[in-house]
Amino acid sequence: MYAQLxxxxxxxxxxxxxxxxxxxxxxxxxxxxxxIEPRDWMPxxxxxxxxxxxxxxxxxxxxxxxxxxxxxxxxxTLERKAILLAKVQDEAGHGLYLYSAAExxxxxxxxxxxxxxxxxxxxxxxxxxxxxxxxxxxxxxWLVDGAAIVNQVALQRTSYGPYSRAMIRICKEESFHAxxxxxxxxxxxxxxxxxKRQAQSAVDRLWFPAIMMFGPTDADSTNSxxxxxxxxxxxxxxxxxxxxVDQTVPQIEYLGLDLPDAGxxxxxxxxxxxxxxxxxxxFFDVIKGNGPCNVDRLKxxxxxxxxxxxxxxxxxxxxxxxxxAKVAAE
Amino acid sequence: xxxEWPLWEIFIRGQHxxxxxxxxxxxxxxxxxxxxxxxxxxxxxxxxxxxxxVEAKHISATAPGDKGPLFEPSESKIYRHPTFFDIPEEVGxx
Numbered sequence: 001m002y003a004q005l006x007x008x009x010x011x012x013x014x015x016x017x018x019x020x021x022x023x024x025x026x027x028x029x030x031x032x033x034x035x036i037e038p039r040d041w042m043p044x045x046x047x048x049x050x051x052x053x054x055x056x057x058x059x060x061x062x063x064x065x066x067x068x069x070x071x072x073x074x075x076x077t078l079e080r081k082a083i084l085l086a087k088v089q090d091e092a093g094h095g096l097y098l099y100s101a102a103e104x105x106x107x108x109x110x111x112x113x114x115x116x117x118x119x120x121x122x123x124x125x126x127x128x129x130x131x132x133x134x135x136x137x138x139x140x141x142w143l144v145d146g147a148a149i150v151n152q153v154a155l156q157r158t159s160y161g162p163y164s165r166a167m168i169r170i171c172k173e174e175s176f177h178a179x180x181x182x183x184x185x186x187x188x189x190x191x192x193x194x195x196k197r198q199a200q201s202a203v204d205r206l207w208f209p210a211i212m213m214f215g216p217t218d219a220d221s222t223n224s225x226x227x228x229x230x231x232x233x234x235x236x237x238x239x240x241x242x243x244x245v246d247q248t249v250p251q252i253e254y255l256g257l258d259l260p261d262a263g264x265x266x267x268x269x270x271x272x273x274x275x276x277x278x279x280x281x282x283f284f285d286v287i288k289g290n291g292p293c294n295v296d297r298l299k300x301x302x303x304x305x306x307x308x309x310x311x312x313x314x315x316x317x318x319x320x321x322x323x324x325a326k327v328a329a330e
Numbered sequence: 331x332x333x334e335w336p337l338w339e340i341f342i343r344g345q346h347x348x349x350x351x352x353x354x355x356x357x358x359x360x361x362x363x364x365x366x367x368x369x370x371x372x373x374x375x376x377x378x379x380x381x382x383x384v385e386a387k388h389i390s391a392t393a394p395g396d397k398g399p400l401f402e403p404s405e406s407k408i409y410r411h412p413t414f415f416d417i418p419e420e421v422g423x424x
Contacts, residue, residue, distance in 0.1 A: 039391065110334045316333045
């Protein structure tokens with residue numbers, strides 16, 4: 001869905017005096033909310049940070065097709081199956097928009113994919129969790145895409161023009177997914193006791209992974225400062241996480257399900273829900289490649305790429321032959 | 331990497347649109363596949379009635395540095411915005 005841990009500048013934030021003329025002009029644009037466009041000058045670290053963040057965001061869309069795709073052949077009704085198919089198709093499209101946007105920064109899509117396959121670029125931690133029952137598919141739409149929307153609505157105001165425009169497009173479709181997912185969970189929560197049990201199980205297992213999607217706490221997010229100064233990020237991880245919790249708790253209560261965290265309590269003074277910290281050691285473990293499904297996810301992606309090589313080459317050879325024939329005919 | 335599919339820029343004219351608008355880009359081996367993919371990715375929700383695809387290498391763009399000389403609104407050339415001529419009422423609307 002998006003990138004959670006991104007290294008930005010290695011040198012820390014520069015003061016105005018330390019900046020070159022070019023850097024000052026760039027920062028002025030950022031401060032005046034003028035979008036940065038592909039051919040504009042930008043600091044190397046800004047470019048690198050964006051390539052990583054957008055690339056990882058794109059990878060997440062593509063890898064995110066796997067946990068949901070897992071249930072396509074087993075969806076319980078034709079209606080739900082058609083919805084799921086459309087959703088997975090949307091995710092492929094989101095990956096495509098994001099790769100295109102990342103490519104405006106001068107990195108090729110094939111190169112980004114190669115880095116993913118070599119384990120040198122990441123994707124969202126959430127897709128390393130398995131989908132164990134049908135309710136998980138509803139919960140992924142509702143909670144995971146719900147968390148994605150909170151993050152992506154904020155990113156609509158990100159300073160790099162092509163990224164911001166991709167987010168506007170994607171948010172529209174993500175919000176369908178969240179509603180469809182919630183509707184699927186509603187059916188189960190209000191269905192038979194067994195369906196309700198499955199819905200509860202999905203919420204219990206996916207709650208903490210969903211709130212981890214916002215990345216480490218602000219105190220531990222050492223790379224945020226530069227991203228905020230460049231307005232790549234417009235809200236902090238903790239702000240976004242709080243927003244997600246506040247909007248989601250009433251949705252869980254409406255379903256008549258138990259809250260997945262005993263620490264969730266309305267805090268009158270703050271005007272927000274308090275909640276427990278997820279297990280951050282699990283988070284760092286998952287993004288290091290040691291989550292429940294990391295190995296399988298990457299194996300499936302690499303296999304699809306390798307096994308598909310002859311098809312890609314065939315299409316290219318055919319295109320070249322046709323182009324040559326066209327030239328000969330002229 | 332040797333056989334990377336080229337990049338195509340996609341332009342779509344909407345249902346009631348007057349002109350084609352750039353909507354994004356994609357990779358495809360040839361123009362025909364680019365149109366097919368553009369149809370699937372960019373027009374699945376009634377976004378358009380006509381698609382143009384152009385291989386990205388065929389597009390030339392202006393440089394951001396030329397913004398001043400190229401796009402200066404020529405405020406001094408007031409005759410380009412001739413909104414100030416008094417036309418006698420007798421001749422009717424013009």
